Amino acid sequence: MEREMKSIFEQLLSLYERSEIHTNVPLEDFTTEVFAGVVGSNQAIIDGFVNNVLHIPGVNFQVVTQNFYPLADEINCRVDMVFYSESRICFLENKVDTTEHTGQLKRYEKVLSQLKDQGKYSEIYLRYCTKNIEDVNQQFYIDFKTLRWKDIYQYLLSYNEDSLVHAFLLFLERTKLVKDGQLNHTDLLVMTHMQQTLQKLGELMEPVSLEFHKRFGDATVKPGNQGVKEIADFNRFILYRKKAFGTGNSEIMAGFTFEENGGPGLFVQLWGNRNNSKYEEYQQHIVEREATFDRVIETDYGLKARNTVPLEDVMNQSNPSQWMHRWFCEQLDRVEDFLLETSNLDWNVRISRKVVAQQDEKTLLLQLGSGRGQILDLHSQIVNPAMNIDAILKFGYWEDCVNEYDCEELLKGIKQISNKYA
Template identity: 45%
Template sequence: MRIERATTVFEQLLNLYTREGLTVPLEDFTTEVLAGVLKSDQGMLDDFVHKMLHQDGGHWKVMTQVYYPLEDSLDCFVDMVFHNEDSIAFIENKVDSHLHSRQLERYERVLLLLRDQQSYHHVSLHYCTKRLEQIDDAFEVEFRSFRWHDIYKFFTECKENSLVLAFLQFLERNKLMRAMEFELFEMDGLKGLPKLLHKLDGMLEPVRFEMEKRFGPVKSRDGKQISQITDHGRYAISISPAFGGSYSDLTAGFLFDDEPSLLVQLWSNRRNIHSERFHRIIMENEELFDSIILKEKGWGFRFSLPLTRIFSEMDQYKAILQWMVERLDSIESFMMETEELEWDMEIKRSIIAAQGEGRYLVQLGGGRGQILDLFSGVINPPQNCDSILKMGYWEDCQLTKEEEKEILNTQVRMIKGLLRGTRGQVSRPRN
């Protein structure tokens, strides 16, 4: 089992702030990191101003979150201010957010005031975004827009600097750069892409069926799986929310990491009402999972299997589906022992047989079975249904839907718990 954590020094610092209960927006943090890297080398700072802001002169200084009061705006904070004796330049940085109403206009007013007061002879305004944006406003001051990718390209010329290298890795991991040039080997990959996506869709179809048998509808939108390749490095389907009403999901599919793998993952954003409880449970039982993911925005656990392990199988399709089914069964068992997470996914159950009155065989959506004994007030953990049927004489059980629902909703105690800290907990089976 491995724990996946932030790998760059800046990601570790951001996670430290988050663990201490401080809310630090990614764009504010990235702005501070950029300023810190530039301050570490005066020559690099001057070069940045020359090439990115197209301003002349030397001895530039940079400040962040500078407050400029305006009569009708008490919250005029500029992300980055570059200045020397003769010139001043403002940069507004955005990552995943958008401009506020008349935000750039307010910055322009400040720059015009500074120029009119003859504080600076040359003023300019700049706007940095993650994606291309159309700015329709006409400005009196010099205005330019660029992307984080352009900043990334600037710093690639300074890779010998260890601080710059860490910043480049931080931008890469947060998808603030884009590779804009094709490589020759990618041309061969593009030719096979439609066929590959068709195969992946074909393999995900039975996985979707198995997920819905156990947990209910799989929600997906056209094109969402394609966007997951670029956004999350995976091609998968999911159920969301998984628990706690929001900000959680169960995902199954293919992970395109350093080593392409099969994937089944349960994830919670920090904003989920039960995220801290979920974190405690998975950390106490980390040996049950292939890996635990700890990120700035949340955490989860993952089952994964390198696809190279499937190549030797005579029937790859069957091997993939069997692996997926076994991991979905593990998710089902995890749900049974963590009712305190208030699951939005359902566990499908039905009573298929009985041994007299009060002892029932409950079949789960995926085909496994549980023995429910109302006299002793316990329910056994899931196992192979055929094995249970061979353990004793079972009779067909004819119940109305109301009778079945009443039995399944009886409060019982689950024995032989899978998770530490949950053994013997009171459990109410969910229909």
């Protein structure tokens, strides 16, 4: 089983997430504390940051975080970061995936103005840091500027040899707080063919979507409505079923990935988050079947098990589309087998089954939504692994059903025999 390598700050964040005390992780607060520790570790770094990023002159700045400045009408006025020297003070509010709370920046302006009126500082500044460009449609009467996390990232690159700074830069990259906004010639070439490529991907995913539906019902997210977002955020073009089992995050996913080491590829994946009520049972089932998957990857957030094939290998086939369809069917069948064998995970996916033939009243042939078949032996109270239904019909004498059966009732208390396809 693989384990994804994390930067030291990602590991600390993961520990914080799993703490029994902190059930909801304020990423903004965590990132702010880490950033304060990084810039505060070196006087040259903090002074350079204040001068070149916050655009405030002076030297010998210090930084504190989460400082309270109670106001008469707001006793819970807390500032993310405060940079100060003997004569200057700056409030820096950081945002990650949220926007300004109503009136938040105006309250900070009021506090800063009071500090100046009280003669504590001769120069006051207010700064606002966000991940994306945000229009702050307000008028301020003190020195106010906005910046982005990528500005902080660009500044710290000059100190990349410092191990602490390097770890923080990795953290900003991995948490997607910074993105390279510069266009190059490769980007222009991609944009020229973007629509055509997306249309091709959509067409290739249509039969996959149909096969997915046969086995697991409607996908929660389909390529048509979230394709571009999935490519931009996760480097993939997919369909998937959310909350597949238990309570909490889990997924069945299929599609194209562009992040494999060998280049773009096809993949089918199971995912279970640590917050899922059935995570431990899911983890045990995956470990028992690890040889079934190309990759089983444990992260601090959960466990994913996937099968992949490089797209280049697909294109080298004599009939790539047909080969691709067959590959997806085989991998989705494996996921379907996994569902059939792990009923203790409380799947929120109902696999369609109906009785289509019988040898006698106790030996029945079930047909799955995928078209495969299973032999249900009520004598032994077992149901055999799914296989090609034509192969079952070929070996054995089968008759049409004389009765109607309720499969859910028939399968109560029935043991599913494991399919050892690994």
